[in-house]
Structures are given as structure tokens and as C-alpha cells.
Amino acid sequence: MMTAQDAPAIGAHLPFLFSYRDTLFGNGFVVHVEAKNGRALCVREGDDSWWMYGVNPGGMAAHGDDPHAAHAAFRKTFSDVLLDIAKDTRSFDEFRAQVEKFFEATNAGYEPEWREAAAAVRAGLVSRDGFSVAPADSPRSVAVTLKNSDNVSAIDNVAALKAQLAQAA
Amino acid sequence: MPRLVKLDDVWRMLDACASGYTRRETDHHWIVTFRDFQFRSLPLGAHGRRVNPEIESGYVRAMVRMFGLDAACVEKHVNLR
Numbered sequence: 001m002m003t004a005q006d007a008p009a010i011g012a013h014l015p016f017l018f019s020y021r022d023t024l025f026g027n028g029f030v031v032h033v034e035a036k037n038g039r040a041l042c043v044r045e046g047d048d049s050w051w052m053y054g055v056n057p058g059g060m061a062a063h064g065d066d067p068h069a070a071h072a073a074f075r076k077t078f079s080d081v082l083l084d085i086a087k088d089t090r091s092f093d094e095f096r097a098q099v100e101k102f103f104e105a106t107n108a109g110y111e112p113e114w115r116e117a118a119a120a121v122r123a124g125l126v127s128r129d130g131f132s133v134a135p136a137d138s139p140r141s142v143a144v145t146l147k148n149s150d151n152v153s154a155i156d157n158v159a160a161l162k163a164q165l166a167q168a169a
Numbered sequence: 170m171p172r173l174v175k176l177d178d179v180w181r182m183l184d185a186c187a188s189g190y191t192r193r194e195t196d197h198h199w200i201v202t203f204r205d206f207q208f209r210s211l212p213l214g215a216h217g218r219r220v221n222p223e224i225e226s227g228y229v230r231a232m233v234r235m236f237g238l239d240a241a242c243v244e245k246h247v248n249l250r
Binding site: 045059081087101105108 | 196208
């Protein structure tokens with residue numbers, strides 16, 4: 001965990017790759033969502049808050065007092081968006097299409113900075129701050145699968161604890 | 170503490186800078202759609218639902234970037250710095 005002394009300066013950019021798993025109820029179905037290597041840019045803004053801006057999915061953001069808190073808020077927001085989509089859709093196919101559209105939407109406004117920040121991590125110019133590092137070109141995907149009584153298990157209950165976060169390099 | 174902006178100012182900004190945008194309230198967020206873009210995490214209010222609530226400016230910053238809105242137009246209505 002970073003301390004106040006070694007916290008990155010205002011304007012610092014941290015490029016992240018995240019992987020999440022969610023299991024949730026839709027209208028008439030139970031569904032599992034496995035998102036791999038989504039992209040987000042974490043920025044220390046001028047008001048001293050840390051913001052995590054989605055690049056893919058680009059249509060979301062969250063904030064916190066430090067990168068870890070910003071990520072925790074981002075993780076919750078991701079799940080809340082899935083819940084909103086589940087409420088809005090009437091079938092599994094519609095849900096899957098909406099989740100794929102959401103996850104693949106790019107925020108082109110942050111993508112160049114994400115790439116530049118990943119290059120800086122790769123060059124060793126940015127502190128890793130205790131995060132693991134993964135290749136910036138790690139394949140991104142979202143898998144949406146139908147669950148039924150044959151393929152549900154207790155492990156689905158802890159899916160939300162399986163968030164993975166790495167700096168892109 | 171993140172800078173806050175009034176949600177009504179955000180709507181006025183979108184009226185002026187993102188003509189044709191639409192918005193819809195869900196259980197968790199406002200969904201704002203402009204052209205082929207959809208921003209799904211605009212808060213209902215920094216402290217819950219209220220009349221003309223304030224929201225943290227970073228959400229608006231992210232939405233403005235995704236939509237590719239004109240910075241000079243946006244600055245006339247909301248301070249995102």
C-alpha cells in the first residue's frame with residue numbers, strides 16, 4: 001500500500017487491466033458474466049481525488065481516496081450496471097447483447113493516455129505501487145452464460161470477490 | 170473531496186453541446202445516450218436522489234470525453250477542472 005510520501009503526483013496516470021466475475025438474476029434467467037482484461041485509466045485529479053475511467057467499458061467511471069479505493073468503487077459500479085441491464089432486458093439473448101455492447105464500448109477520449117501510461121510502465125518510468133503487471137495487449141473478452149440447476153454451485157456466491165487488477169505494460 | 174457540479178447544469182450543458190442526447194433513470198444511475206455512445210454511470214446524486222442534486226465532476230468529465238464534446242462549449246456550463 002502506498003503512503004502519502006510515495007503517492008504519485010497529481011496528474012499521475014495508472015493503466016489498469018481488470019477481470020471480474022458476476023452471477024446475477026435476470027427476468028426469467030440466472031446468468032454468469034466473466035469479463036477479462038477490461039481497460040481502465042486511474043488518474044489523480046487536481047482536487048486530489050483518484051478517478052478510475054473506463055476505457056473498455058468506456059461508459060463508466062468511479063472514484064476513491066487512493067487507487068485501491070477507486071478500484072473498489074469501480075468494481076461495484078460495474079456490477080450495478082449489470083443489474084440495471086438485467087432489469088431492463090426481457091430475455092437472456094437481449095441481456096447478453098446489451099452486456100457485450102456495454103463492455104466493448106470504448107472511451108476514445110482516454111484510450112491514448114491509457115496506451116501512453118502502459119508504455120511508461122513498460123519502460124519502468126512509473127512505480128508499480130504493489131500491483132502486478134500484465135501485457136497491455138492481453139486479450140479482452142466478455143463471456144455471458146446461462147446458469148441452470150446443473151451448473152450452479154456455491155462458488156458462484158463468492159464470484160464478486162474474484163476481482164483481479166493489474167497494471168498494463 | 171472531488172469537485173461537485175449541479176446535475177441541472179449538466180443537463181443544460183448536454184442540451185447545448187450534445188444536441189439530440191437522451192437520458193433515462195435506472196435503479197443505480199442515469200444512462201445518457203448520444204449518437205452511438207452510452208454513458209451508464211452518471212450518479213443520481215452525490216448524496217442520493219434530491220431535487221437538482223450535485224454529482225462529482227469526474228463522472229461528467231468521463232462522459233464528455235466519451236462523447237467527444239467540444240471543450241469550449243462544455244466549459245460555458247460546467248467547471249470540470
